[in-house]
Amino acid sequence: MDRRSFAQSVGGVVALSVLVRSSVRGEASSDSAPSMVMAIAAHPGDGLFTMGAILAQQIARGGTGVLLNLSVGERGAPKDIPVQHYGEMQRTATQKAAQLLGAEAIFLAYPDAEIPFNEESTLAVCDAIRQYKPDAVITHWSGSWHKDHQNCHLIVRDAVFYAGLETLERSRPAHSVSKVFYAENWEDADNFVPDTYLDIEAVYEKWLQACDFYPMWRGQTGFFRYNDYYSALSIMRGCLSGFKHAVTLMSDTSQRMSRLRSL
Numbered sequence: 387m388d389r390r391s392f393a394q395s396v397g398g399v400v401a402l403s404v405l406v407r408s409s410v411r412g413e414a415s416s417d418s419a420p421s422m423v424m425a426i427a428a429h430p431g432d433g434l435f436t437m438g439a440i441l442a443q444q445i446a447r448g449g450t451g452v453l454l455n456l457s458v459g460e461r462g463a464p465k466d467i468p469v470q471h472y473g474e475m476q477r478t479a480t481q482k483a484a485q486l487l488g489a490e491a492i493f494l495a496y497p498d499a500e501i502p503f504n505e506e507s508t509l510a511v512c513d514a515i516r517q518y519k520p521d522a523v524i525t526h527w528s529g530s531w532h533k534d535h536q537n538c539h540l541i542v543r544d545a546v547f548y549a550g551l552e553t554l555e556r557s558r559p560a561h562s563v564s565k566v567f568y569a570e571n572w573e574d575a576d577n578f579v580p581d582t583y584l585d586i587e588a589v590y591e592k593w594l595q596a597c598d599f600y601p602m603w604r605g606q607t608g609f610f611r612y613n614d615y616y617s618a619l620s621i622m623r624g625c626l627s628g629f630k631h632a633v634t635l636m637s638d639t640s641q642r643m644s645r646l647r648s649l
């Protein structure tokens with residue numbers, strides 16, 4: 387199959403693979419049950435820009451979504467805004483964005499750039515998973531230059547394990563997460579290979595509005611044009627999947643096994 391025939395056929399192929407391979411139920415199908423999705427991000431911008439459309443899509447279908455932020459991303463402050471004040475601006479923006487999407491926003495209090503990967507942080511995320519009981523968890527991919535993103539990835543993988551471990555006693559009973567996905571993030575791009583394309587057309591405009599609560603979205607706090615990058619990315623991913631706008635996810639390796647009796 388050459389590139390042109392791949393592009394012509396890929397919409398159907400991807401839609402089928404989404405149905406078969408993803409437990410973020412409801413992609414490209416209107417009769418599957420909506421699910422509870424938990425997005426876990428090192429910084430609120432990561433949560434909204436790379437995972438927010440997925441939360442919005444599930445919520446629009448009748449599911450529920452929660453965004454857990456390990457920090458408020460206060461050290462992304464521009465020179466003219468004190469770090470602590472910028473952190474509060476980030477928290478407020480996140481609450482407004484989550485409210486617009488119908489999601490819940492919760493926060494842990496780790497300092498930006500110093501999110502630790504240890505038993506305490508892992509158990510804190512484990513407890514949040516046991517509290518909200520998500521069907522699917524989305525977080526950072528490990529191939530990141532940013533230490534907070536790398537640590538968030540490690541924390542979440544262990545927290546999902548702890549959350550489902552019946553013999554680990556916490557204040558709430560064990561909860562097993564069905565699927566773990568990694569989000570597409572310009573800072574986590576090393577060896578990121580998407581395998582799930584999600585149609586976000588129904589929530590595209592609302593997601594952009596939610597992202598717009600953050601000054602960084604329009605490049606007001608740094609050099610990177612988040613709005614241009616993520617809106618263009620959704621168009622590019624849409625082209626490849628046969629949707630108008632799409633976001634991609636990478637499944638955890640444990641979910642990639644297929645059990646077949648024949649091809």
Ligand SMILES: [Zn+2]
Nearest residue numbers: 428429432532
């Ligand atoms: Zn970040």
